[in-house]
Each structure stands twice: as structure tokens, then as C-alpha cells.
Amino acid sequence: MRFLHVTHRYPPSIGGAEKYIADLSEELVRRGHQVDVFTSRALDFYTWKNELPPFDRLNGVRVYRFRSMQRREWVWRVLHFGMRHYWPNRSRWYEPFIFFGGGPLAPGMLQAMLAQGRRYDLIHLNCLVYAQVAYGYWAARRQGVPVVVTPHAHAGQEVTYNVGYQRAVMAGCDHVIADTAAERGLLVDLGLDPWRVSIGGTGLDPEKYTDGGQLAARRRLGLPDKGFIVLFLGRKSDYKGLDVALDAYTILQSQGLDVAFLAVGPETDCSQALWTRHQGLPGLHVLGAVSDEEKLAALAACDCLVLPSIGEAFGIVFLEAWLMGKPVIGARVLAVSSVIGDGRDGLLAAPGDVADLAACIARLVADPELGRSMGARGRDKVLLRYTVSRIADRVEGIYLRVLRRRQRQSLGKEQIS
Amino acid sequence: MKVHLVGSPPPALLAAFDRFRELGDAVSCSDQVPPEADAYFFYGGYEAMKQLAHGLVILDLRDDITLGVAPWAPYADLCLVRSEQVRATLVDDHGCEPERILVVAEDSVLPELVDRAARDALPPAEVEEKDKAMADRVTVLQQAEPRAGSQTAGLAARLEVIERQADIMLRGYRVRSRVPVIGPLIAWVRRNLTSHLREPYLDPILERQVAVNRQLVTVLRELLDRQADLERRLARFEEEQRHD
Numbered sequence: 012m013r014f015l016h017v018t019h020r021y022p023p024s025i026g027g028a029e030k031y032i033a034d035l036s037e038e039l040v041r042r043g044h045q046v047d048v049f050t051s052r053a054l055d056f057y058t059w060k061n062e063l064p065p066f067d068r069l070n071g072v073r074v075y076r077f078r079s080m081q082r083r084e085w086v087w088r089v090l091h092f093g094m095r096h097y098w099p100n101r102s103r104w105y106e107p108f109i110f111f112g113g114g115p116l117a118p119g120m121l122q123a124m125l126a127q128g129r130r131y132d133l134i135h136l137n138c139l140v141y142a143q144v145a146y147g148y149w150a151a152r153r154q155g156v157p158v159v160v161t162p163h164a165h166a167g168q169e170v171t172y173n174v175g176y177q178r179a180v181m182a183g184c185d186h187v188i189a190d191t192a193a194e195r196g197l198l199v200d201l202g203l204d205p206w207r208v209s210i211g212g213t214g215l216d217p218e219k220y221t222d223g224g225q226l227a228a229r230r231r232l233g234l235p236d237k238g239f240i241v242l243f244l245g246r247k248s249d250y251k252g253l254d255v256a257l258d259a260y261t262i263l264q265s266q267g268l269d270v271a272f273l274a275v276g277p278e279t280d281c282s283q284a285l286w287t288r289h290q291g292l293p294g295l296h297v298l299g300a301v302s303d304e305e306k307l308a309a310l311a312a313c314d315c316l317v318l319p320s321i322g323e324a325f326g327i328v329f330l331e332a333w334l335m336g337k338p339v340i341g342a343r344v345l346a347v348s349s350v351i352g353d354g355r356d357g358l359l360a361a362p363g364d365v366a367d368l369a370a371c372i373a374r375l376v377a378d379p380e381l382g383r384s385m386g387a388r389g390r391d392k393v394l395l396r397y398t399v400s401r402i403a404d405r406v407e408g409i410y411l412r413v414l415r416r417r418q419r420q421s422l423g424k425e426q427i428s
Numbered sequence: 429m430k431v432h433l434v435g436s437p438p439p440a441l442l443a444a445f446d447r448f449r450e451l452g453d454a455v456s457c458s459d460q461v462p463p464e465a466d467a468y469f470f471y472g473g474y475e476a477m478k479q480l481a482h483g484l485v486i487l488d489l490r491d492d493i494t495l496g497v498a499p500w501a502p503y504a505d506l507c508l509v510r511s512e513q514v515r516a517t518l519v520d521d522h523g524c525e526p527e528r529i530l531v532v533a534e535d536s537v538l539p540e541l542v543d544r545a546a547r548d549a550l551p552p553a554e555v556e557e558k559d560k561a562m563a564d565r566v567t568v569l570q571q572a573e574p575r576a577g578s579q580t581a582g583l584a585a586r587l588e589v590i591e592r593q594a595d596i597m598l599r600g601y602r603v604r605s606r607v608p609v610i611g612p613l614i615a616w617v618r619r620n621l622t623s624h625l626r627e628p629y630l631d632p633i634l635e636r637q638v639a640v641n642r643q644l645v646t647v648l649r650e651l652l653d654r655q656a657d658l659e660r661r662l663a664r665f666e667e668e669q670r671h672d
Contacts, residue, residue, distance in 0.1 A: 012481075042478075102606030132481075195525070205527045206548075212523065396523055401499075405523065407478065408502030414481040415505065416548060423547065 013045045014410065015131040017124070019115055019141035021050040021074055023063070027327055028138040028163050031213050033069070038403035040071035047131070049123060051115040051143070052076040058083075059115045075123065079115035086112055094170065103175050110176060113142050121146045128154035133410050136160040139180065140171040148180045157413045159186040161211060163324045164194050166345040167250075171324075173201070185413045188406065190325040193349035209409050213327050214402035217394060220307065220334035228311035234296060238269040239376045242313035242337075244306070244328050245320065247274065247282030252319030252342060252363070254281075257289050259317075259369035264293060268376055275301055275309045310335040315375050315382055318342075321362045326350055329357065330397050333389030338382040340371045356389035429546070430464060433457040435471035438491045444535035451539050467542050470497075470504065477503040484546045489514065490532060498522050501529075506545055508532050580656045587648055594641035597634055 018032045036046045052061040059082045067074040080086070090112020097105040124147060128134065134151040136144040139162035151158040160181060164172035172181070181187050181203055188211040189195035199205050229236055243256050253274065260272045271294035274282075278299050289295060301309070310316070316332035319342040326347050329339045339357035341347040351357040358375070360368040375382040395401075431448050437457065445455045461468065461476040467484040470477060477485060477500060487504035489497060495514065501507050501522055507529045509515050515531055518524040530541065603619045605611035 096608070100604070100606045102608075104606060104608050192523075205525065209525050210523045395521060404499065405502040408504075411478070411481060411485075411503060412505055415483060415485065418482045419484065419546060419548060 012132045012410070013047075013130060014039060015124075015128070015134045016046060016048045016137060017120070017134060017143055017147040018048065018050045018137035019143055020053055020056065021048050021076075022069070024054050027213065027325065028161075030327070031161070031163075032135075032137045033072075034214060034216075034399045035403055035406055036072040037070045038399050039407065042403070042407070046072050048072055048074045049120050049143075049147075050074065050076055051079040051117055051120075053079060053115060056082075056114075056141075077117040077119040077123065079117040079120075082112075082114050086114070088112075097174065098169075101175065106175050109170070109174055110142050110145060113140065116142055121150055124150035125153065128156050131156055133413060134158045135406075135410075136180075136184070138163050139177050145176055145180055148183065152183065157185045157417050159188060159409060159413060160184045161188040161190075162194075162198070163190060164197060165322055165324045166193065166197055167322050172198070178202075185417070186409050188409060191346050191349040193345040194324065197345065209405065211405050211409070212397060212402055213325050213330070214397050214399040215327070215330050215334060215393065216399050217334055219303075220310075220331065222311050222335055223308070225311055228308040231308050232273070232296070232298070232305070232312055234273065234312055235271055235294075238271055238294075239315075239379075240271045240273055240313045241372055242309055242316050242332075243272070243274045243276070243318065244309060244316060244331075245276045245318055247276050247279050247285075249279075249281040250320060250322035252321060254285055255319045255363055255365055255368055256317050257285060257292075257295075258365040259319075259372060260295075261289070261292065262365065262369040263372060263376070266373070268373065270294065270372070270376060271296065273309060273313060274298070275306065306331075307335070310337060313337060314379070315340060315372065317368070317372065319360060319362070319368055320344075320347070323347055329389075330393050333386060333393045336383070336386040336390055338375055338385035339389065340368065340375075352388075352392075356385050356392055358385075429453045429466045429543070431455045431467045431469065431542070432462055432465035433469045433471065434461055434474055434476070435459060437469070437471045437488065441488065441491055441535075444538050447536055448539050448542075453539065466546060470500070473497050473500040484542065486542070486545075489518075504528070506530060506541075508538075580652065580659055583652055583655075587645065587652060590648075591642075591645045594645055595638050596641065597631075597638060 016032055016036055018029070020026065020029050022029055022033045032048070036048055039046050051059060052063045052065065053059040054062045059079045061078050061081070063076050065076050067076070089108050093105045093108025093112055096102070097109060120143060128150055134147065134156050136147045136158065138144065139160060144160060148158060148160070162172050162177070162181060178201060181198065185207070187198055187203060187208045189198055189208060190212055192210055195208050195210050198208050226236060229240070234240060241256070241260060243253055245251050247253050257272070260270065263270045273296045275298045286297065298305070298309070310332055314337070316328065316337055316339045318326065318328055319340070320326070321342050321344050323344070323346050326341060329341060329350055332339045333356065339351060341351050341357065341359055342362040343359040344362055348359060351359055353359040358371040360371045431445065431453055433445070433455070448455050456462070461474070461480065465483055467486060468480065469486050469488050471488055484506070485504045487497065487501055487507045489495065490508050490510045495517060498518060499522070501518060501524050505528070507518065507524065509518070509529055509531055512531055515526065515529045518529050519526050532538065532541070603615050603622070605614035605618070607614055
């Protein structure tokens, strides 16, 4: 079958939604389908700068990249104007500002979809917060091609799913693919038909997660051979909860526990301010953006992963830790709660509650066997539910269900006429 | 309707398909997937499931205790199971949506179920789910239904809700317009067009209604207190009678 995936960015651009669509596209190609991708030429969504080539063939996937309008300062202002005025009254007058300011606006992509859309059996739109989903949906509907959407809705960030035109797109699509059970519940509560909302999720390739030994990994990263190491892995943005994790670590230090803290991920203004505040904190190790090998080493070196983020749509990093056999601690927010089984394969701390987070870490420090068993159970869970192959099964199944429903509906109409 | 069974259905399940025949449906069975069927029942994992872009695909797990075929569930429009426990396992461990998994207690409902699913009409399980979801969203008034054995407590809870709802005025309401730039002008015009009705007539009438509502709540509360007192006395009396 022939599928068209429409997304805001595609690797080599980095990001969870980008990885999701790339893994899915490649796996479907491996299964004998033809998958084309329409995307922007941008590497980063701050500027939508056209940096990447117009065409690539990546692991069998044909990637067509289209020029998009760059997001300059005034475009950001348009977005902020729209957001500021939209939320108090949810007036649809301000929706165009959000659509325009969000981007990527690629007229070439719309034109190509209108010209080529009918060649595909199904169109899959990725990442609802960006504009290509709205005009991609419109083009798909005009062509009469079945269309599904993966919104990647963040429960705490309404702008990712609850702007009027976003809701209209989800309501009009043949199927909506949520990342987690919690996200599915959220979308059903918005009024979507439960029969048309399924759980997809994000998957990993277990073969890429091989543990070279904790000691070797610690030496490679210059970490102490002994002691309990807490890992924070992710972009150091404010909503990720690095400040909460550091405060919890400070409490553990004051209790005299043999603990070290390793923070890995791209720096932000927010994290720079934190390092200034926590300067001289014993046992604190900081790494910026790292390669995949270094990331694996960090996961192998640690004893538990802590990510008290309050803005995750899924939290793929939890799966990565589990595949390395490590227990995880997250914040008790909607999306994370449906990924981590509290007390089974990880622990959940109250969002923003430093003392609760410190208590969770202390529990794992005191009982290493508990941590190991949680890590093992987490690994089993990933292998059962969150491999790329399993996710592709689910999405491929959804595509087929959509096509069958379309066929049944057209058959019903023929019978009536 | 043409129904085709793919694989080897256990003999105990075959009887269920007699009902299809009685209703005039054609039922066939083989390891192959014929192109012309309207509904396919699968009894095992078959690659053909991954290519079926027509009809209705049903994974029949009614006799599958080990759930070895469960990984094929994403490809099916419906999964049939025997118990809520199996359904929960499919939801929790395999990430299936609860609506697609139907607990079939009686085989005689199968034809109707397949017919409804083929027409994309909600099958019974979904109706129940929707009813449940609806029940969860009912008003606070209904949430305060009396619990068994505690009628007075239930009535008291409902009365509290009524008390909260006694003030029917929209006190926080302000005429406004969402239209950019000329919005304030539109709001001003609307305010001035309605104020001559609202201020001398509507508001006083509604305020009187609020006063009546509050008095009613007071009376009801007194009655409820008396009823509670009577219930206590009755219970004490019954207790004494039992001892005598």
C-alpha cells in the first residue's frame, strides 16, 4: 500500500515527534509498503529556516522537503498576539494568528498534496500543534483520501490540541492516534468518538540498547566507581523539572547519602541559571548535548532515571532507561502516569514536590534490589508494548481498520442507492 | 452476509455459527482468506490479516486462555473474549482500546453484534461504555444519589446541591464581544439595547425566585432534620423491641 506521512520536520531534525514518524515510516517500508514523507526543510522550529535538501531517500523512505516561511521575530509576535487573545474567550477570530505564527507554512507542500494526494491509500498527519496538519487535512479531504492524525497532545498545554481548528481537524479525521491511554482519555473527553481514537505510542529498537557494563560506562563519563547515581536525561527546559530534581538531590546530600547527580541534555537559559545557583554542589556532573553512544553510557552508568517533567506527551526517555534495566521516577501527571506503573516498574512523585521526589530516590538508594526488579519489569513492558515493531503493528492495524471502514461505508451507500 | 472463519475454530465455538445460518447468512471455513466475505473470524495469527482492506475483521479469543494470538489484536476491528479479566489484560498489557474488545457471554448475540459492527453501528459493549461515561458525567445532583441504607444522608447531600443551585442569577455574566477592535463597541450597544428590560423587569423577578428557592431549601432542611430524628427514634424503638 502507499502511504503519505505529513510532518513538520523529519530527521536529521531531532525530536520525539520526528523520531516517531521516522521510525514508523521506515518500519512500514520494511514491511513492503511505499511511504512518502512531505515535510519542511527546517532543522529547527524556532526559525523554520530552509536548511535541508529538497529530496532525500532515507532507509527506503522518500522524503520530500518543501520551503516554508521563516519564523522571524514578527512572526513570533503574531503567534503571541493570537495566543494572548485567543485563550480568554476562545474566539475563532484569533485562530488564524496561531495558525500563521505556529508554522511551518509551506505553500509547495499544500500544492503537492492537492496534486498528488489521490495517489496514496491513506494520509497520516503528524503533530497537531503545527500548521501543516491543518492544511494537510484540508487537502486530504478535498482529495477524498482517508486521513489519520497523531496529535501528540500535551495534557498540560492546551495549545497542542485545543485550539478550535485543531479540534475540527481531529473531529474530521478518520482516526486519531494518541500516544498514551491518558491522552486518549483526554481526547475522548473533548468529544471525539472513542471508536475513532486509538493508542499508538512511541517505540524503540531494543537491539540498539546494549549494556556495556556500569563500571565501564562510569569510567567513560568520569563518574565515581561507587555510589548511587541519579540521572536526569533530557532537554534542560523549565517544564522538565531539573530544578525540582536538583533540590531533591540537595536534600539527599544533606542526609549524608552516597549519591551523585548526572544531568545530561542540551542546555537552556533556564539550566544556566540553575548551575549558577547550585555551583559547588558536591557530586554534581553536567553534560550538554551528547551522542547516542554517550547517552547509552549515561543510562548504563546510572542507578535510576529521574525526570519530574510536567509537560511530557509520552516520555520516551523512560523507555530507554527501562531497556537498560534501570528504574525510573517521574511526575504524577496524566501522560507519565499512564506510562509508569507506580511501584511496579518505577515511582511517581507529586508534580513539583521536592520532598516527595527526594523520598522516592531515597527509597531506591535504600533498596537496590527494588530498583533492579523495577528495571527488569520495565524492560519486559517495553518489549511487550513499546518496540518499534509493536507500534508499527498498531498503526498499520489502524490504517487497515480505516480503509475497511471506508470500504464498508461506500458499500453501504451503494446498497442504499 | 457472507461470514468466513479463518483457521480452526474450537468445536465448542462452532455451534455459535448455526445461528448465522438460521438467519440466512452463508458461513464457510478454511485456512485461506477468500476475497468476497463480509466478515472474517480469525482463530490464530495469519499474515492475511495484515492485508485485508475490506470487510469486518474479528479476532475470536473466546477460547484463547494463553492469549498467544493477542499481538494480532491491533489488526482486528473487534476482538471477542469470554471474560472481563481477559479484556483487562488486552487493554493493560497490549494497549488495546476497551471499546474494540467485546465480552461475549452468550453466543446467540453474535449475529446481531456482527451486523451492527459491519454497519458501524455501536455494538452493545460500546453502548454500555457510553452509558457508563455518560453516568460519570451526570450532574452533581445525580451524583449525590442516596446510598443504600442511608436515605436521609443521601437526601441531605442532594439538598446541599439544591442549596448551591438556589441562586439562579448569572452574577458573573458580563456582555462582551469576541470581535477584535470593534468588540467593545458591539458590547456597549448590546448592553444598552437590553438594559431597559433587564434592570426594571428581569433582574427583580429572578431575585424573587432566588429568595423563594432559598426559603424552600430552609423548609426542606427542617423537614429533613425531623425525618432524621424520627428515623433515629424508630431505630431505637426497633432495637428495644428486639431486646424485649
